[in-house]
Amino acid sequence: MMRRWLLSCLVLLGAWGLAQAQRAEHLLGPGDVVRIAVYQNPDLSLETRISELGEIAFPLIGSVNLAGRSTTSAQNEIARLLREGNFVNNPQVSVALMQVRSAQVSILGQVARPGRYPIETAGSKVSEMIAAAGGINPEGGNVVTLTGTRNGQPVKIEIDLPAVLQGGRADLDAPVANGDTLFVDRGPVFFIYGEVQRPGQFRLERGTTLMQALAQGGGLTQRGTERGMRVHRKDANGNVRVLQLNLTDLVERDDVIYVRESIF
Numbered sequence: 554m555m556r557r558w559l560l561s562c563l564v565l566l567g568a569w570g571l572a573q574a575q576r577a578e579h580l581l582g583p584g585d586v587v588r589i590a591v592y593q594n595p596d597l598s599l600e601t602r603i604s605e606l607g608e609i610a611f612p613l614i615g616s617v618n619l620a621g622r623s624t625t626s627a628q629n630e631i632a633r634l635l636r637e638g639n640f641v642n643n644p645q646v647s648v649a650l651m652q653v654r655s656a657q658v659s660i661l662g663q664v665a666r667p668g669r670y671p672i673e674t675a676g677s678k679v680s681e682m683i684a685a686a687g688g689i690n691p692e693g694g695n696v697v698t699l700t701g702t703r704n705g706q707p708v709k710i711e712i713d714l715p716a717v718l719q720g721g722r723a724d725l726d727a728p729v730a731n732g733d734t735l736f737v738d739r740g741p742v743f744f745i746y747g748e749v750q751r752p753g754q755f756r757l758e759r760g761t762t763l764m765q766a767l768a769q770g771g772g773l774t775q776r777g778t779e780r781g782m783r784v785h786r787k788d789a790n791g792n793v794r795v796l797q798l799n800l801t802d803l804v805e806r807d808d809v810i811y812v813r814e815s816i817f
Contacts, residue, residue: 579623579624579650579653579656579675579731580621580622580623581603581607581619581620581621581622581623581624581627581650581655582603582607582620582621582655582656583603583604583605583606583607583620583654583655584602584603584605584654584655584671585602585603585650585652585653585654585655586600586601586602586603586650586651586652586654587600587601587603587609587619587624587627587648587649587650587651588600588648588649588651589601589611589631589646589647589648589649590646590647591631591635591641591644591645591646592644592645592646592647594641594644596612597611597612597613597635597641599611599612600651602652602654603619603620603655606618606620607619607620607621608620611631611634613635613638613640614631614634614635614638614640617630617631617634624648624649624650625648627648628646628647628648629646631644631646631648632644632645632646650675652673652674653671653672653673653674653675653677654671654672654673655671655731656671656672656730656731656732657669657670657671657672657731657732658670658672658682658729658731658732658733658734658735659733659734659735660682660683660685660686660734660735660737661734661735661736661737662693662736662737662738662739663689663690663692663693663694663737663738663739663740664683664686664687664688664689664690664693664737665686665687665688665689665690666686666687667686668686670682670685670686672729672730672731673685676728677728677729678726678727678728678729679697679699679712679714679717679726679727679728679729679735680712680714680717680718680726682729682735683697683714683735683737689714689737690737692739692740692756693737693738693739693740694737694738694739694740694741695713695714695715695740695759696711696712696713696714696737696738697711697712697714697735697736697737698710698711698712698735698736698737698738699711699712699727699729699733699734699735700733700734700736701729701730701732701733701734702730702732703730710727712725712726712727713725715759740756740757741756741757741806741807742754742755742756742757742806742807743755743757743761743766743804743805743806743807743808743809743810744807744808744809744810745766745767745769745770745809745810745811745812746809746810746811746812747777747810747811747812747813747814748773748774748776748777748778748781748812748813748814748815749767749770749771749772749773749774749777749812750770750771750772750773750774751769751770751771752770753770755769755770757804757805757806757808760803761803761804762800762801762802762803762804763782763784763798763799763800763801763802763803763804763810764800764801765804766804766808766810767779767782767800767810767812770810770812773812776814776815777812777813777814777815778812778813778814778815779800779812780815781812781813781814781815782797782798782810782811782812782813783795783796783797783810783811783813784796784797784798784804784808784809784810784811785808785809785810785811786805786807786808786809787807
């Protein structure tokens, strides 16, 4: 019987084990959903949401304040109350966190619905929170910047979403924690002017060459020439350099491409 109960507890907790190991243990709060089991006392098992006062109503012992406690601390508290009330001899209690709603993340920048979002599930990742906010706008970049605190120390992490979602790099998808801020900046752009069909600003995709940038501008006009192209690019100090690149060279963020008129 004991073995069966232990196996059932492992099934109950196993789904959350890996996620919980990846982050500091969550402290329970209002809105969180917990599942509680007491060995050999199925009538005392329940799944419930913690109230705004941080309490749950538990059979026999009444209101129990769980706010600010870890699941381990909650187990010990419920076991103590059952034991001291002479309701259960040597109670063995398990508490599993099923949904996290007391913890919230701020999602800002180029997403469909900026705002504050609850962390619904322990171990939720950056990609899941961005999806909850409606995804990234067409003007948004590919990198999400996470800022927050871990173990009392400030952290800043940049998550490359295409690498996570398309490149199979799930290991880069960082778990979020209460109080984190996720920010999606505008996507990188370049500018092309002069003798092209559609001068203006364009989104810079990864690996864009000068030839591809020229194609995005609609190609040359009848008076334009590839030999007359110049690229204005800022260096690390903010100084602008004028470069003459090959058509296979890569375009960089905020490059200004100018296509001159042919003299022939």
